[in-house]
Amino acid sequence: MLNIIKSDLYRIFRGKSLYIVTAIIIFMAVISAITLSPGHIGVAVGTGSTMTDPDTVAKIAEAKTLGEFRDVMKEIGTIKLDAQIIGQNSNLYYFFIVFVVVIITSDFSNKSVKNTLSSAISRREYYFSKLITVIGMGTVLVLFNDFINYVLNYVINGKEFASEIGYITKISLIQIPVVWTLICMLVCIAFFVRKTSVFNTISIPLLMILQVIAVILFAILRETPKWYTDFELQYALSNLANEPSNSYIIKCFVLSTVYIVAFVTAGYCAFKNAEVK
């Protein structure tokens, strides 16, 4: 199993994707720090932002340049930008897709999976090696994203916009089970479809489609249930970065564990009896 992981790391470090992903993360971190904006994709937005205050919104609206905008934000001075950026870690979902494609589906699309399975290892070893590699790479990516944002925000905006390093470490770690849930979901889809094009077609819009369905459903019901804003994966990541209670952390941990076991089992069962073409 270790050999499979090592060989995949060899391939990843020789490819471009890892370096492109790293460059984009640094670029996004710089942009977020300069614009004092965490940025987000999807419906879940950090709840700790002072931008919800009407006076603040009005002042920001009057700012004509980025410099003026930054001055307004600095006057307000209570925003902990790094924590808010970490609250938007669901954005990293798209980078997890890159890793799943590079590590898993490209092996199927190139049909090179035959070489591995026919003369090296069992399907179980193959499945779990790939899973561990993607989880490992995803976790490193999240931690890199969190700490690079912390450092760049500290350097560019100063300590009044930065959280304590201990707090950043804590929220980074408590987010990991939810991050792993997202990764396991993608790995499960990858082993179900075993083709890059189909995987991309499903995984890229998946979160948005699920959210749109939820929004439409809740609009019809005229109520957004609390469980949704508490435990939908994007909301959970956002909430976990915003001084969560211990009971909430435990609930997220338990729920993530259930999801992870379900996704890993489903993915393995789909792959175990599949025809390798």
Place this chain on the structure above:
Amino acid sequence: MKEAILRTEKLTKKYKDFLALDQATITVNKGDIYGLIGRNGAGKTTLMKTVTTLTNKTSGEYYLFGKNNEDLTECKRRIGCLIESPAFFEGMTAYQNLKYYAIQKGIVDKKKIDEVLELVKLTESKDKKFKTFSLGMKQRLGIAFAMLDNPDFVILDEPINGLDPIGISELRDTLKKLNEEQGVTMMISSHILSELYLIANRFCFIDNGRIIKEITKEELDAECSKSIAIKTNQVKEALVILEKELGTTNYKVIDDSEIRLYDYLDNAGKVNKTLAANDIDVIGIYEAGITLEEYFKSIVREG
């Protein structure tokens, strides 16, 4: 008794209503170069994919190095495979692709990569990306991959596809050398019997998923040897006469108008007279050997 490297017992693979492999029972002994011959879609690749766990069997058993089921994973490390077309990472060079699999197989000595590249004459192209390779070069890289881990048993599915005549000849020499000098057992599939004949010492004919015949090279030579060719449009009737009047079943039906008789080789006249006396319209009768292609066709027809 020779050690069986691969043994299958009534191995069956069914895809919905399609029976791709029908109770296949074969034995590949240590040191064999085992030629698997069949038409396209006969079941050669399915048999290879099944014993290399790329597809699950429907029923039956197979044993690699005498082991099956849970013990197979360890055995698989002793196998080198090239199943269907060679598949590698397009954006990586030949050397990088082999290094990837060397790491995967736990091969510490990286000189082995250069050795197998040299074996298939790809040393000069080792830094070229796989996507720039011709079909023949891809095929050779696939063979290099199969040889990477000093396998005891090599399974090659249509390895000569895409190779030019010189490449085919070089590959044949390489495989023979590996078999003779290192004792590597091989199972090689092809639909070109004449090519397999030059390398294999045992042959297995497969058609419609069924194993029709397992035969040694000596037996094949004997079956293709001198015979009496009988040309007639009454093949069925002639066979009855041969069996009843001449008391022989040692014949082969080549096609709708030709029978090859392996008895009465010094007495073709008697055969002719007997057939004529029984109202069989003999168009021609002469001494002949059977070509490999004719033999293959007759075997498939019989099957």
